[in-house]
Amino acid sequence: QVQLVESGGGLVQAGGSLRLSCAASGRTFSNYAVAWFRQAPGKEREFVATISRSGGTTYYTDSVKGRFTISRDNAKNTVYLQMNSLNVGDTAVYYCAARFGLTAQEAGAYAYWGQGTQVTVSS
16 A cells, blocks of 8 residues: 655646645555646546656656656655646646556556645636
8 A cells, every 4th residue: 555645735826836745655665656647627637747666757748848847756755746837727636646667647547546735826
């Protein structure tokens, strides 16, 4: 079992920045790929970014490329999502998720999920 806890969400003006954190406990964190997903009201959960076990490989959805950066510190069992140049379309609940082994972009591939953190971007 892996337990995940997100933090760092909040209210920010368009153009601003936030850094989300995903703290993990339980199994050996470095064995797990981690991803961020988000879900806006009335919409399906969508993939945002993912990072490999070592942190050497990352993938992003097109809408956040160049604005968001995913990183991890395995010594601290934490994954981060630095979000810059936020816009209203980024408003959502952000979830981190973990899976044993390789990265994936499908929510169904992830066995472990956090409770989510709200990000609200005002215009």
